[in-house]
Amino acid sequence: MDIDAVFHTNHSGIVTTNPLLDQLPSYQSLLYRRKVATDGSKRRGSARSRLSSSSSLKRDASTFSRQDKQKVQTLQRPARELPKTMEEKRAHKKQMDAAHQLSSWGQWSQNTRRCLKRLKDEARASMKSMQLWRGDIHLIEGRFGTGIQSYFFFLRFLVMLNFIIFLLMFSFVMLPIIVAPHASGNSTYSQSNDSVCAVYPSSTRRGLVLFREQLTDMLSGEGFLEQTYLFYGYYTVDRIHFAYIIYNLPLAYLLATIGYLIVSLIWIVKRSATGFKDNMVQDEDRFQSFCNKIFAGWDFCITNKNAAGLKKKSLSYELKTDLEEERMKQKKADRTRRERCRIYLIRVILNVFVVGVLCGCFYSIYAATSYSQQAQMSTVKGNSFMDLLIEYLPSIVITMANFITPLLFAIIINYEDYSPAFEIRFTLMRCVFMRLASIGVLLFSLWSRITTCNDKTCICGYNHQQYSCWETRVGQEMYKLAIFDFLIIAAVALFIEFPRKLLVDYCNCGLVKWWGYQEFAIPQNVLEIVYGQTICWIGTFYSPLLPAICTIKYIFIFYIKKVSLMKNCRPATRPFRASSSNFFFLGVLLIGLSLASVPVVFSIAQINSSKACGPFVNYTTSWEALTSTVSQLPSGIRGLLYILSSEVVAVSLFVITCLGMFYVIALAGAHKRVINQLREQLAMEVRDKHFLMAKAQSLSGAKPPHFKSKSRSRSGGSPSYHTSFTSNFSEAVSLVHPPPHSSSHV
Amino acid sequence: MKWVLFVDEHALPCFKTYNSTTAQIRATRLKIEKNSLCSQFGFLFKESQMCKSVLCSRLHGRYHELAPHLVPMDYTNDPECKIPPALIVNMPELKENPFRNRIVESFSEDGQGNLSFNEFVDMFSVLSETAPRELKAIYAFKIYDYNVDNYLCKEDLEKTLNKLTKEELTPEEVELVCEKTIEEADLDGDNKLSFADFENMITRAPDFLSTFHIRI
Numbered sequence: 038m039d040i041d042a043v044f045h046t047n048h049s050g051i052v053t054t055n056p057l058l059d060q061l062p063s064y065q066s067l068l069y070r071r072k073v074a075t076d077g078s079k080r081r082g083s084a085r086s087r088l089s090s091s092s093s094l095k096r097d098a099s100t101f102s103r104q105d106k107q108k109v110q111t112l113q114r115p116a117r118e119l120p121k122t123m124e125e126k127r128a129h130k131k132q133m134d135a136a137h138q139l140s141s142w143g144q145w146s147q148n149t150r151r152c153l154k155r156l157k158d159e160a161r162a163s164m165k166s167m168q169l170w171r172g173d174i175h176l177i178e179g180r181f182g183t184g185i186q187s188y189f190f191f192l193r194f195l196v197m198l199n200f201i202i203f204l205l206m207f208s209f210v211m212l213p214i215i216v217a218p219h220a221s222g223n224s225t226y227s228q229s230n231d232s233v234c235a236v237y238p239s240s241t242r243r244g245l246v247l248f249r250e251q252l253t254d255m256l257s258g259e260g261f262l263e264q265t266y267l268f269y270g271y272y273t274v275d276r277i278h279f280a281y282i283i284y285n286l287p288l289a290y291l292l293a294t295i296g297y298l299i300v301s302l303i304w305i306v307k308r309s310a311t312g313f314k315d316n317m318v319q320d321e322d323r324f325q326s327f328c329n330k331i332f333a334g335w336d337f338c339i340t341n342k343n344a345a346g347l348k349k350k351s352l353s354y355e356l357k358t359d360l361e362e363e364r365m366k367q368k369k370a371d372r373t374r375r376e377r378c379r380i381y382l383i384r385v386i387l388n389v390f391v392v393g394v395l396c397g398c399f400y401s402i403y404a405a406t407s408y409s410q411q412a413q414m415s416t417v418k419g420n421s422f423m424d425l426l427i428e429y430l431p432s433i434v435i436t437m438a439n440f441i442t443p444l445l446f447a448i449i450i451n452y453e454d455y456s457p458a459f460e461i462r463f464t465l466m467r468c469v470f471m472r473l474a475s476i477g478v479l480l481f482s483l484w485s486r487i488t489t490c491n492d493k494t495c496i497c498g499y500n501h502q503q504y505s506c507w508e509t510r511v512g513q514e515m516y517k518l519a520i521f522d523f524l525i526i527a528a529v530a531l532f533i534e535f536p537r538k539l540l541v542d543y544c545n546c547g548l549v550k551w552w553g554y555q556e557f558a559i560p561q562n563v564l565e566i567v568y569g570q571t572i573c574w575i576g577t578f579y580s581p582l583l584p585a586i587c588t589i590k591y592i593f594i595f596y597i598k599k600v601s602l603m604k605n606c607r608p609a610t611r612p613f614r615a616s617s618s619n620f621f622f623l624g625v626l627l628i629g630l631s632l633a634s635v636p637v638v639f640s641i642a643q644i645n646s647s648k649a650c651g652p653f654v655n656y657t658t659s660w661e662a663l664t665s666t667v668s669q670l671p672s673g674i675r676g677l678l679y680i681l682s683s684e685v686v687a688v689s690l691f692v693i694t695c696l697g698m699f700y701v702i703a704l705a706g707a708h709k710r711v712i713n714q715l716r717e718q719l720a721m722e723v724r725d726k727h728f729l730m731a732k733a734q735s736l737s738g739a740k741p742p743h744f745k746s747k748s749r750s751r752s753g754g755s756p757s758y759h760t761s762f763t764s765n766f767s768e769a770v771s772l773v774h775p776p777p778h779s780s781s782h783v
Numbered sequence: 784m785k786w787v788l789f790v791d792e793h794a795l796p797c798f799k800t801y802n803s804t805t806a807q808i809r810a811t812r813l814k815i816e817k818n819s820l821c822s823q824f825g826f827l828f829k830e831s832q833m834c835k836s837v838l839c840s841r842l843h844g845r846y847h848e849l850a851p852h853l854v855p856m857d858y859t860n861d862p863e864c865k866i867p868p869a870l871i872v873n874m875p876e877l878k879e880n881p882f883r884n885r886i887v888e889s890f891s892e893d894g895q896g897n898l899s900f901n902e903f904v905d906m907f908s909v910l911s912e913t914a915p916r917e918l919k920a921i922y923a924f925k926i927y928d929y930n931v932d933n934y935l936c937k938e939d940l941e942k943t944l945n946k947l948t949k950e951e952l953t954p955e956e957v958e959l960v961c962e963k964t965i966e967e968a969d970l971d972g973d974n975k976l977s978f979a980d981f982e983n984m985i986t987r988a989p990d991f992l993s994t995f996h997i998r999i
Contacts, residue, residue, distance in 0.1 A: 338996065
């Protein structure tokens with residue numbers, strides 16, 4: 038249908054044209070565009086007369102049906118969602134019930150649907166009420182807002198994740214061993230023939246063991262703890278023969294490890310899916326814009342007077358920061374070339390300095406680990422405090438480095454002259470890198486010690502003289518890191534934050550008052566627990582009970598942090614938005630997961646498993662447990678698995694994933710273009726409206742009315758708001774109809 | 784079609800203030816179970832659901848304790864009573880809210896802030912966690928529209944901003960922020976925000992749903 042001309046019908050249904058409507062700004066710009074494209078402006082005059090009344094009637098019908106459809110849509114929405122008062126809602130409900138006189142079958146099905154829906158709602162509500170720590174987090178939200186609440190949600194998520202990982206490892210690795218004697222299972226143990234590599238000197242203490250020594254053993258994971266289910270070395274069962282099946286424990290161990298990594302990945306990605314969407318939308322449309330701060334900035338849940346005052350301060354701080362950023366942008370645009378060179382030079386120098394600092398930290402961690410390992414080898418099992426200190430030396434160095442470097446980064450970033458938002462993000466990135474890389478350095482130093490022997494090549498594939506059961510040693514290091522992390526968090530809360538609060542409360546010195554309470558800095562706290570979780574992920578392969586320890590550790594940390602927050606802390610002046618924080622937390626967690634999977638996968642696949650202990654004694658590497666099982670499968674499945682793991686399938690999968698990604702990106706681009714076009718159309722519509730109203734005034738010669746149409750203001754009832762643009766559009770369209778009468782609309 | 788109230792059911796602190804007048808509570812609850820209140824508020828919950836009736840009785844209890852001399856315990860005769868806004872804005876949930884006056888005014892029929900029980904329930908229903916986004920957007924627009932002209936003009940924004948920041952920003956900064964806000968959200972170029980502009984902007988505001996709710 039040719040819609041060149043803007044036309045309407047008069048009351049008799051005959052097509053007429055209106056020169057007024059041809060002057061509409063939107064039509065003019067449409068014509069202009071079309072003229073530019075096809076140069077067919079001459080068509081306008083002839084087309085108008087040619088058009089029949091049926092098409093115009095159709096167009097009328099379509100506008101009317103649009104209005105009807107909207108009415109039906111309003112009717113179909115549940116009454117509770119309508120923005121009307123109670124009486125209007127009841128009238129609406131009555132109307133709806135009257136409209137739908139269903140048969141008995143219809144009513145029955147409707148009733149069942151309603152019952153099911155209500156059941157679902159109730160189930161969801163009861164599930165929600167059973168969530169862990171709901172009341173505590175609710176309290177925190179009320180006093181400190183949604184930013185800090187998101188930290189506690191994150192902590193709760195980690196507790197659940199660790200618990201699930203523990204259940205996985207327990208049910209597949211430990212449960213069969215424990216159940217075997219009771220279920221008449223016959224366990225066979227793995228024996229190694231290789232005599233040199235299979236030497237495993239016992240590390241249990243002999244003779245009278247003091248309690249102090251037992252405590253030292255508990256803290257360092259050695260001594261009596263080494264020969265428990267806590268560490269890899271104790272799992273020597275090879276097969277368990279139950280009534281009908283043979284349970285292959287090494288395979289189960291390996292698959293459980295891979296399983297927990299995959300489960301963590303899927304759960305984190307699922308959880309971050311919504312946050313990612315929001316973040317993408319934000320980035321497109323002026324991230325954390327003014328509108329969001331003004332209209333969605335006040336947290337209506339706040340009931341505490343102090344919290345309210347704090348929120349106001351933080352909001353004004355945010356707005357000032359945003360204005361500052363605008364000024365910075367302006368300044369940046371105005372920068373001269375000379376200034377730009379100077380700033381770049383400063384940035385390069387400072388980045389080199391940062392890299393130097395990082396290298397220094399990493400080297401000290403490496404040196405500390407080497408020294409600690411060396412010292413543990415050479416000295417006889419002493420029981421002094423110094424020995425414990427030496428055992429914990431890597432942990433201490435890591436913690437100190439992670440304490441000093443954020444302060445350093447915060448000072449350096451001031452000289453680099455970035456915009457405030459970028460400053461925060463960049464500092465955070467540096468801290469994340471520092472935290473996670475320090476674990477990597479520790480593992481690297483361990484690996485270099487395990488795989489280098491005195492002579493050139495290692496007989497057993499690893500350093501069997503010093504590390505007869507190297508997996509247990511790695512497990513012990515991770516165990517020590519986890520314990521020390523927990524001790525540090527507890528110690529900081531007890532010995533730094535609490536005295537600070539007491540000092541601020543009871544000392545009247547001006548300096549102390551200015552120092553103030555401890556700020557609950559969310560990013561640093563999040564990095565702490567992500568660090569702990571990364572250790573857990575790495576350590577679970579070497580120490581299957583570590584997830585349980587981490588679950589309990591995080592439960593304690595929850596209560597410590599909560600009490601510390603309530604008593605000792607004040608909220609940060611730089612507020613952390615709940616919406617973006619979810620994405621940040623899970624993003625950092627994903628980085629931690631990817632970092633954690635590298636050493637685990639590497640050690641499973643590359644480093645020879647120790648021959649003296651553990652379930653993989655009969656295999657060269659741990660991965661061989663899987664390959665040997667696959668080679669024993671029937672040939673059909675075996676062939677299939679070989680094909681699936683070949684390069685052909687991998688490359689094709691990669692190519693298909695890339696194609697899918699490009700498709701989605703193209704789709705997103707197309708949507709964006711449509712959105713821009715619709716936006717332009719919106720602006721056009723309103724310009725049309727202005728134009729028509731001005732014309733109507735001039736035609737009717739009436740007094741120019743207020744543009745703020747006061748006639749629609751409160752008239753006893755709440756004004757009904759249309760909830761979609763189509764309603765305004767239909768309004769605009771109805772205005773197109775008889776223009777001489779438009780003065781009555783005004 | 785039976786309704787479900789949107790109000791959140793798990794506000795434990797409320798029950799504490801409630802227990803002081805247990806006799807009255809029991810009486811109210813009995814009346815509810817005897818369908819007297821249910822016939823009035825039959826749309827709100829199913830009669831057999833104990834928790835919902837407790838919820839309604841709790842809300843009614845809160846309403847009652849705002850003005851015990853005004854609000855009757857028995858609603859069978861459908862009394863017409865409204866509580867003046869001065870009493871409602873002193874509720875602990877609303878006391879610290881800078882927009883409390885506007886909230887109460889937006890939900891009142893006369894625009895002055897006198898709320899009947901219907902409107903009281905309406906208010907907490909819209910402000911609960913499970914109310915849909917469009918509904919919240921409508922009422923948010925009403926709340927921020929100080930001069931009630933269906934547009935958020937610059938003066939409305941300035942008042943909102945001053946209430947939010949407690950006058951910590953200088954007048955130039957306030958002016959600048961209002962300008963930027965209108966610039967960001969105004970799609971039709973009339974230098975003020977109509978409801979369409981506001982709705983379009985608020986659906987893209989990521990914090991809106993998480994901040995625009997009150998727990999009772």
